[in-house]
Amino acid sequence: MGVEVSVEGLTKSFGSQNIWRDVTLTLPSGEVSALLGPSGTGKSVFLKTLIGLLHPEQGSVVIDGTDITQCSAKELYEIRKLFGVLFQDGALFGSMSLYDNIAFPLREHTKKKEDDVRKIVMEKIDLVGLAGAEDKLPGEISGGMRKRAGLARALVLDPQIILCDEPDSGLDPVRTAYISQLLIDINAQIDATILIVTHNINIARTIPDNIGMLFRKELVMFGPREQLLTSEQPVVKQFLSGDRFGPIGMSEEKDEAVQKQEEAMQAAGIGGGGTKDDFSEIIPQVQPNPGMPERKAVARHRERVLELLPSLPENAQRAIRESMEQEDQIREESRAHAANTQGVEWSDTDGEAQVGSENVMVDTSTDVIDHGDRNQGGYGNDYAGDDAQTQQWAVPEEAKTQQLESERPEGGRHYGGGS
C-alpha cells in the first residue's frame, strides 16, 4: 500500500518573502491528489518541501512515521527511497542519452545486472512512448519528450510516493491524456500515493481523488475532487474557468477598485474570456485500462469520503453521491467487458503489484544539466552534511541555496486549524 504523507502547519518563506503558511493536508495512502494554484503560489516549493529539498520554518511532514523536517540526513535519505519525483522542468543530464538518464537510478541505487536494467528501462521507455529515441541526447528531442523521459526516470523503481510537477506541461492534449491514463494505471498496479501539480483543468476534473488549491499564501481547500469542482468560492471558480475576472490577477491579487471595475464590465455583458463549462457537473474519473487491477485506493477513498460527507457543503455531497453511482456503473461495465473479452473473471488480485525493494528516485530541477561529470555540477553535491549516501540524491540548484538559509526563526507565528 502507498505511504501516507501527512503535512501539518507547514510554513515556508525565502528571507522575508512568505510563500505559504499553515498548510495542513494529508495525501491519503494510495490515493491520487492534485494541487492547483495560480503561477507563483508555491506549488513547486511545496513539492520540494515534501521531499526535504527545501526546509520549512514551521510545521511537520510526516512520512512513514518520520517527520522529515526534523530527521537526520540518514533518515531523510531512507525516506527519499520511497519517492519518485518528476520535477517541473524534466531535469535530465544533458550529456547522457535518454537510456542512460532513465537507467541512472537503477545503476546508482540497485545492484541489478545490465540485462535487468535494460529490461526495465526499455519497458518504461515504451510506457511513455519514447521507443526509438533511447539513444538521443536530451538536447536533441522536444520539450514534451524530455518531460516524458523525466517521468520514465521517476517511475523506474516503482516508487511508493510519486510527485509530478506539471506532468502535462509541454505535452499536446493527446499525450496528456496518455500520461494521465498512465498515472492511473500505475496507481492501480502499485497503489502508490500520487500528487500531481497541474494547471490542466481536464486533469483536475478526471484524474485525482482529491484536489487542493493554493492561493494568497494559503491552502484554500483540500478534499474530495467534487468538493473543489462544485465550490462556490470565487477564486476556485475563476481558476477552473480560466477567466480574467475574479480575485486572481496577472501578478499579485487584485485590489478592490479593479474588482469593482470588472464587476461593472461583467454587468455590461463584457466577458473575461473564461469557459462557460459547468464544473459542478462531475465527469467520471478515469479508470485503469482493461487488464489492469482495480485501484485499491478507491474503496479506502470512498470510506473516508463517506465519513467526511456530512461536514461538506450540500452541493459537494450531492456531487459525491452522483459520482459514486457513476463509478459503480462504470466499474460494473469494465468488469463485464473484461469478462467478455478475456473470458476470465475480473479479479482484485490480477496483476499483483510488483514493487521494487529499492525504491529510489533521482532527479534534479534544472531542465538539462550540461556536464559530463556528475561529480562537478548538480550531482554529487552533498545535500545535508557528510552522509555520503545522501549525495546519491541529485540536488536542485534551489536546494543548494537552501543550505545557506539561516536557522529557523524563533517563535514564528503558528496559525491554528487546517485546510
Ligand SMILES: Nc1ncnc2c1ncn2[C@@H]1O[C@H](COP(=O)(O)OP(=O)(O)OP(=O)(O)O)[C@@H](O)[C@H]1O
Ligand atoms: N530557491 C528559491 N529561493 C528563493 N525564492 C524561491 C525559490 N524557489 C522558489 N522561490 C519563489 O517562491 C515562489 C513560488 O515559486 P514556485 O516555483 O513554487 O511557484 P509555482 O506555484 O510552482 O508556480 P508555477 O505554476 O509557475 O510553476 C516564487 O515567488 C519563487 O520566486
Ligand SMILES: [Mg+2]
Ligand atoms: Mg511550479
